[in-house]
Amino acid sequence: GIQVEQSPPDLILQEGANSTLRCNFSDSVNNLQWFHQNPWGQLINLFYIPSGTKQNGRLSATTVATERYSLLYISSSQTTDSGVYFCAVDDYKLSFGAGTTVTVRA
Amino acid sequence: GAVVSQHPSWVICKSGTSVKIECRSLDFQATTMFWYRQFPKQSLMLMATSNEGSKATYEQGVEKDKFLINHASLTLSTLTVTSAHPEDSSFYICSAPIQGENTEAFFGQGTRLTVV
Numbered sequence: 001g002i003q004v005e006q007s008p009p010d011l012i013l014q015e016g017a018n019s020t021l022r023c024n025f026s027d028s029v030n031n032l033q034w035f036h037q038n039p040w041g042q043l044i045n046l047f048y049i050p051s052g053t054k055q056n057g058r059l060s061a062t063t064v065a066t067e068r069y070s071l072l073y074i075s076s077s078q079t080t081d082s083g084v085y086f087c088a089v090d091d092y093k094l095s096f097g098a099g100t101t102v103t104v105r106a
Numbered sequence: 107g108a109v110v111s112q113h114p115s116w117v118i119c120k121s122g123t124s125v126k127i128e129c130r131s132l133d134f135q136a137t138t139m140f141w142y143r144q145f146p147k148q149s150l151m152l153m154a155t156s157n158e159g160s161k162a163t164y165e166q167g168v169e170k171d172k173f174l175i176n177h178a179s180l181t182l183s184t185l186t187v188t189s190a191h192p193e194d195s196s197f198y199i200c201s202a203p204i205q206g207e208n209t210e211a212f213f214g215q216g217t218r219l220t221v222v
Contacts, residue, residue: 030209031209031210031211033210033211035213040215040216041144041197041199041215041216041218042213042215042216043199043201043213043216045107045210045212045213048210086149086150088150088211093140093152093155094140094152094201094211095152096149096150096151097149098148098149099149
């Protein structure tokens, strides 16, 4: 199956800082999604982005399908942004990366 | 976005008993749903694909007799953990894709199972 690698594994930010999370995948994909897992375990859909760039508020994402990577940008981070961010790929049977644990400190 | 509801959110059961977890798509029909398992501080691992009207497809290493899956309708899939043991304690989460031009997956809230 497709291998998904996320970096960095952990990220500690001061409130207000910007950050970039990366997702590399080993083969071409039809589907790429970014999720935020909150402390209660709920997976929140952030972006469906097999290619191109999307923005939603302080978050934006870019996927360069030909180079097999995707980036998630968090701007002006807030404490509520803390949690684990997952990248998942494939054609509807999703394979998840290991995640990036983000801690935003006040 | 679409809504997938999972119930219960948490359950504690005695070793040897069975536990049923429900996954419902509330505002769309899902011919296929997926069940994942997540251990603490780890990623989600796909356990099985639940298919409406046919048998579930299990990933390698997942015991089909331990984890019974029934896709009773286009909006409901259930996972039953049979004869649960402490090592079955985990976070179980389901997902359902909306199929169309974009196949985006939505997830239930998850169920935290503790077997004592």
